[in-house]
Amino acid sequence: MRTLSLAKRGLLEMVRDPLTLIFGAGFPLALMLLLSAIQSRVPVPLFAPERLTPGILCFGQSFLALFAAQGLSRDRSSALMLRLLCSPMTARDCLLGWALPLLGLALAQGTLCLGCAFALGLDVNPRALAMLAAALPGAACQIALGLLCGSLLNDRQVGGICGALLTNLSAWLSGAWFDLSLMGGAVERIARMLPFANCVDAGRAALAGDWAGVAAPLLIASGWALALSAAAGMAFARKARAA
Amino acid sequence: MNAIEARGLCKRYGGTRAVDDLRFEVAQGEVFALLGVNGAGKSTAVRMLSGLTPPDAGDALLMGRSVARERAEVRRVVGLSPQESAVAPRLTTRENLELIAGLYGLPGSRAAEALEAFGLAEVAGRAAGKLSGGWQRRLSIAMALLPGPRVLFLDEPTLGLDVLARRALWDLIESLRGRVTVLLTTHYMEEAEALSDRVGILRAGRLTALGTAEELKARARAASFEDAFVALAATQEVE
Numbered sequence: 001m002r003t004l005s006l007a008k009r010g011l012l013e014m015v016r017d018p019l020t021l022i023f024g025a026g027f028p029l030a031l032m033l034l035l036s037a038i039q040s041r042v043p044v045p046l047f048a049p050e051r052l053t054p055g056i057l058c059f060g061q062s063f064l065a066l067f068a069a070q071g072l073s074r075d076r077s078s079a080l081m082l083r084l085l086c087s088p089m090t091a092r093d094c095l096l097g098w099a100l101p102l103l104g105l106a107l108a109q110g111t112l113c114l115g116c117a118f119a120l121g122l123d124v125n126p127r128a129l130a131m132l133a134a135a136l137p138g139a140a141c142q143i144a145l146g147l148l149c150g151s152l153l154n155d156r157q158v159g160g161i162c163g164a165l166l167t168n169l170s171a172w173l174s175g176a177w178f179d180l181s182l183m184g185g186a187v188e189r190i191a192r193m194l195p196f197a198n199c200v201d202a203g204r205a206a207l208a209g210d211w212a213g214v215a216a217p218l219l220i221a222s223g224w225a226l227a228l229s230a231a232a233g234m235a236f237a238r239k240a241r242a243a
Numbered sequence: 244m245n246a247i248e249a250r251g252l253c254k255r256y257g258g259t260r261a262v263d264d265l266r267f268e269v270a271q272g273e274v275f276a277l278l279g280v281n282g283a284g285k286s287t288a289v290r291m292l293s294g295l296t297p298p299d300a301g302d303a304l305l306m307g308r309s310v311a312r313e314r315a316e317v318r319r320v321v322g323l324s325p326q327e328s329a330v331a332p333r334l335t336t337r338e339n340l341e342l343i344a345g346l347y348g349l350p351g352s353r354a355a356e357a358l359e360a361f362g363l364a365e366v367a368g369r370a371a372g373k374l375s376g377g378w379q380r381r382l383s384i385a386m387a388l389l390p391g392p393r394v395l396f397l398d399e400p401t402l403g404l405d406v407l408a409r410r411a412l413w414d415l416i417e418s419l420r421g422r423v424t425v426l427l428t429t430h431y432m433e434e435a436e437a438l439s440d441r442v443g444i445l446r447a448g449r450l451t452a453l454g455t456a457e458e459l460k461a462r463a464r465a466a467s468f469e470d471a472f473v474a475l476a477a478t479q480e481v482e
Binding site: 004005012013017078080083084085086087089241 | 318329343345390
């Protein structure tokens with residue numbers, strides 16, 4: 001009940017902020033349309049709907065980290081946080097309250113991307129829904145990463161780190177725009193250890209019906225989601241104690 | 244049982260003693276003002292008393308619950324209206340009150356009651372961030388009072404408000420006397436004198452004077468309460 005009340009507040013604030021809608025839903029869709037237009041003139045296998053859609057989903061999810069970090073750091077710098085900390089809300093209640101509306105946004109974002117991908121020629125079959133489900137650990141990762149940053153950084157730092165660095169990192173290291181093996185070496189090894197490329201790989205494997213190929217990357221992404229959630233919880237609880 | 248019993252509260256930030264051996268009691272239903280110049284330790288004291296910040300040493304009992312050992316219990320009996328208006332700016336007035344009702348597990352009807360009780364009905368549908376300072380502060384206090392706290396902390400409740408908004412809030416605070424214990428911090432001497440049953444003066448984290456406004460004026464042999472404050476804020480220890 002307490003968590004849902006805070007989640008409702010997050011949802012209302014999110015839908016009333018046009019920037020959230022533009023970057024959360026509009027921008028990934030626009031990018032998808034643009035890359036598909038390029039693909040239709042100069043065929044690039046990476047930009048075919050079954051390869052592109054999981055990549056776009058991963059890229060779109062990086063904005064979830066930005067929104068989570070901005071929302072939390074803004075609240076932390078405002079007197080409203082004192083009110084929350086003075087209430088019976090625990091740190092866990094608070095973090096879940098911030099995360100739930102973003103998970104909802106992730107689902108909406110995924111559904112819109114999928115709808116767009118169907119319009120662009122992706123086969124309509126149950127594997128597409130499996131891809132959507134496989135994208136959830138990636139969304140959880142990004143939200144937890146955002147909450148971690150929001151717990152540790154102030155409003156301005158969040159803009160730079162989550163707005164510029166994180167969106168670029170997750171785009172370049174996800175393998176969404178180019179094959180990671182082209183970079184090879186340490187960069188590829190690092191990318192394979194991080195959640196972004198694993199999220200894209202899990203989505204592509206799900207779309208291809210390669211269930212064995214889904215398991216390993218999904219496990220890595222889920223592990224990251226759990227670790228980042230725990231880190232965000234500890235960081236927030238520590239900040240709350242020092243309020 | 245006293246509503247507030249501060250028993251040697253101490254808090255340091257780095258090498259600075261923000262609050263040092265703070266001791267006082269506030270009876271139930273009393274309006275108590277904590278005064279001091281900037282940096283005197285008022286906000287730190289409020290944070291410790293409301294269970295937000297743990298004390299480094301000492302303790303305080305809020306309706307018999309220890310801020311050092313029972314912070315969760317303390318949160319159930321206190322309300323806080325911080326220095327800045329603590330509202331969610333993109334939510335409407337009604338939604339802000341519903342948020343608080345939800346955070347405390349109370350029915351949504353409490354928000355509707357609060358709208359009427361605090362005279363907020365006319366701005367119920369307006370975004371809180373677009374309200375004037377006076378309305379925001381009124382909403383902030385309504386949010387603090389909605390869960391029915393036994394002790395209410397008001398940190399600079401009328402800071403930056405015009406005279407009409409300030410007087411309206413004075414009436415609101417006055418209406419709480421006897422029902423809710425109020426501890427307010429303020430820089431406005433006339434506010435402390437008009438509203439509070441007793442006043443404590445903090446200087447460099449220590450309580451240097453404690454009594455009614457009249458007692459403090461007599462002790463300082465001052466014609467006005469402001470003169471008394473100036474004289475007493477410069478002394479070292481409580482008498």
